[in-house]
Amino acid sequence: TDELPYAANPFEKHLGLVDCEGRPGAVAEEIKEFSKIAQSFSAGGWHADTPQAAVIVPRHITDNTAIFNCYILAKMAGLDVRFTYPDSSLEEFKLVFMPSVEESSFTLPDWENIKRFVHTGGTLYYSYKGSAMRDMEELFGIRLEGDDRDGRLHKFAFNNSLGEIDLSGGDSNSIVMLMSNRTAEVISTDIKGQPNILLNSYGNGKAILCTEPLETFISERHGSMPGKGIHNFYEWMASQAGIIVNGCGNHFIEYKQLSGRGGTLNYLINHSFEEQTCVLPLQKMAYQTLGGRNIIKVEAGEGGLNITLGPAGAVLLITA
Numbered sequence: 001t002d003e004l005p006y007a008a009n010p011f012e013k014h015l016g017l018v019d020c021e022g023r024p025g026a027v028a029e030e031i032k033e034f035s036k037i038a039q040s041f042s043a044g045g046w047h048a049d050t051p052q053a054a055v056i057v058p059r060h061i062t063d064n065t066a067i068f069n070c071y072i073l074a075k076m077a078g079l080d081v082r083f084t085y086p087d088s089s090l091e092e093f094k095l096v097f098m099p100s101v102e103e104s105s106f107t108l109p110d111w112e113n114i115k116r117f118v119h120t121g122g123t124l125y126y127s128y129k130g131s132a133m134r135d136m137e138e139l140f141g142i143r144l145e146g147d148d149r150d151g152r153l154h155k156f157a158f159n160n161s162l163g164e165i166d167l168s169g170g171d172s173n174s175i176v177m178l179m180s181n182r183t184a185e186v187i188s189t190d191i192k193g194q195p196n197i198l199l200n201s202y203g204n205g206k207a208i209l210c211t212e213p214l215e216t217f218i219s220e221r222h223g224s225m226p227g228k229g230i231h232n233f234y235e236w237m238a239s240q241a242g243i244i245v246n247g248c249g250n251h252f253i254e255y256k257q258l259s260g261r262g263g264t265l266n267y268l269i270n271h272s273f274e275e276q277t278c279v280l281p282l283q284k285m286a287y288q289t290l291g292g293r294n295i296i297k298v299e300a301g302e303g304g305l306n307i308t309l310g311p312a313g314a315v316l317l318i319t320a
Helices: 024-040 067-077 110-120 136-140 214-220 231-240
Strands: 053-058 083-084 096-103 123-128 142-148 154-160 165-167 176-182 184-191 195-202 205-210 252-260 265-269 277-281 287-301 303-320
Touching: 024 287, 053 067, 067 083, 067 214, 067 231, 083 123, 083 184, 096 110, 096 214, 096 231, 110 123, 110 205, 123 231, 136 142, 136 195, 136 205, 154 195, 176 195, 205 231, 252 277, 265 277
Parallel strands: 053 083, 053 096, 096 123, 123 205
Antiparallel strands: 142 176, 154 165, 154 184, 184 195, 195 205, 252 265, 265 303, 277 303, 287 303
């Protein structure tokens, strides 16, 4: 291909593949070890399913914190998710995320493209950070009444099995939407009992509104990413979009399957700095471990394949 792998600075400059004298560094050795593993299954014809969810990257962005927090939460919920752009075709997705949307993040044509996605059957999640778009009231089934800046509001009491997410307290100057509900279903209320997450039908699709910039708050509250159960809300959104989450029962472990001629290729990565366990509920227990790092245990049990990974551990295996 004629396409350069980077536009400005060489990516290897930040990775540290080699030192200043051209000698391979630790990262290069890791890549070398991984290439040996990759060669062992390269003939399997493996392929992954197309992701059904995407995080929309704003056209104008100065801080990428919210979109990366959104991506991580989707991963923790077991979703196969990718990034996309507001003017791209969204037809291949069932669920798209627009986290902590600020003013001037999107153009009107972008917004029309997103509305069309919902109207034709897609599910949209939109968390508010000051950007009120055209026809927003119709899309989300609300009436806009203004903005507020109240750092005490950030509590989500769900009317279903999700329980409560409490991000109140601390210093926050984020914008919160003031609105009244018209046609939407209230999913969660704030500390004052006002709706802050709503679900509305729009055409053949669904629009989920969070009146507070949730994905921004979690960076302001230490420990909120793993400890508050926010990923469970993301898993609920996946169910609303008709996506079956293929998880392993542990939100710290990323799990993905690839199909091929020789069975199913499974990889699991422990993204935490502590030992983690999970169970793959597989019907057939024939498996072959191809490689990995910090693998503590892989064994067949009554409930499936029991796997224990050390901190930042990973395993690659084939199941029949």
